[in-house]
Amino acid sequence: MAFTLPPLPYARTALAPHISENTLNFHYGKHHQAYVDNLNKLVAGTPLENAPLEEVVKQSWADKKPGIFNNSGQVWNHTFYWHSMTPGGGGKPTGLAADRINKDFGSLDEFKRLFAEAGATQFGSGWAWLVLKDGKLAVTKTANAETPLTEAAVTPLLTMDVWEHAYYLDTQNARPKYIETFISELLNWDFVNANLSDAK
Numbered sequence: 301m302a303f304t305l306p307p308l309p310y311a312r313t314a315l316a317p318h319i320s321e322n323t324l325n326f327h328y329g330k331h332h333q334a335y336v337d338n339l340n341k342l343v344a345g346t347p348l349e350n351a352p353l354e355e356v357v358k359q360s361w362a363d364k365k366p367g368i369f370n371n372s373g374q375v376w377n378h379t380f381y382w383h384s385m386t387p388g389g390g391g392k393p394t395g396l397a398a399d400r401i402n403k404d405f406g407s408l409d410e411f412k413r414l415f416a417e418a419g420a421t422q423f424g425s426g427w428a429w430l431v432l433k434d435g436k437l438a439v440t441k442t443a444n445a446e447t448p449l450t451e452a453a454v455t456p457l458l459t460m461d462v463w464e465h466a467y468y469l470d471t472q473n474a475r476p477k478y479i480e481t482f483i484s485e486l487l488n489w490d491f492v493n494a495n496l497s498d499a500k
């Protein structure tokens with residue numbers, strides 16, 4: 301069974317004016333689709349052809365197969381990224397996320413500072429993450445298609461794409477502006493809470 305592009309959890313116009321329909325047409329419709337198509341070509345006729353996506357990511361990383369890893373990692377990371385945003389997002393976390401942010405970072409502002417810093421200091425292409433690591437929240441960053449999914453005892457909770465294709469059509473080179481908008485207007489705390497609940 302071939303891998304398919306998962307549906308976006310909202311309309312392509314739903315994140316505007318922060319992220320435009322034009323950006324989603326390219327980022328979701330072209331880039332994410334291309335990773336799916338490339339992955340299908342690369343796994344055809346291999347033992348990974350019928351494996352679940354998460355297993356393909358972990359196995360290709362362990363086996364050092366960069367072609368399959370880069371494309372499967374990008375398929376998984378992007379799907380996780382779409383769910384990390386929501387129309388009318390941002391604001392303050394509730395429930396479990398609020399408790400854990402305060403406990404493990406000291407304050408919401410400190411989490412925001414660390415997350416923004418991770419995104420801004422990822423040189424070149426990559427991702428900023430909120431993860432659960434050894435039972436504590438932590439902010440991390442990864443390069444290119446790399447993903448915390450391959451690390452033992454780490455559960456991804458939230459991600460922000462900092463590849464230029466995520467923001468260039470809307471804010472050109474201003475990555476910090478995109479990061480600020482992601483945190484204040486789009487961040488999906490309900491998704492963080494759902495992932496925290498599943499991790500328990």
Ligand code: MN3
Pocket residue numbers: 327331378461463465466
């Ligand atoms: Mn991307």
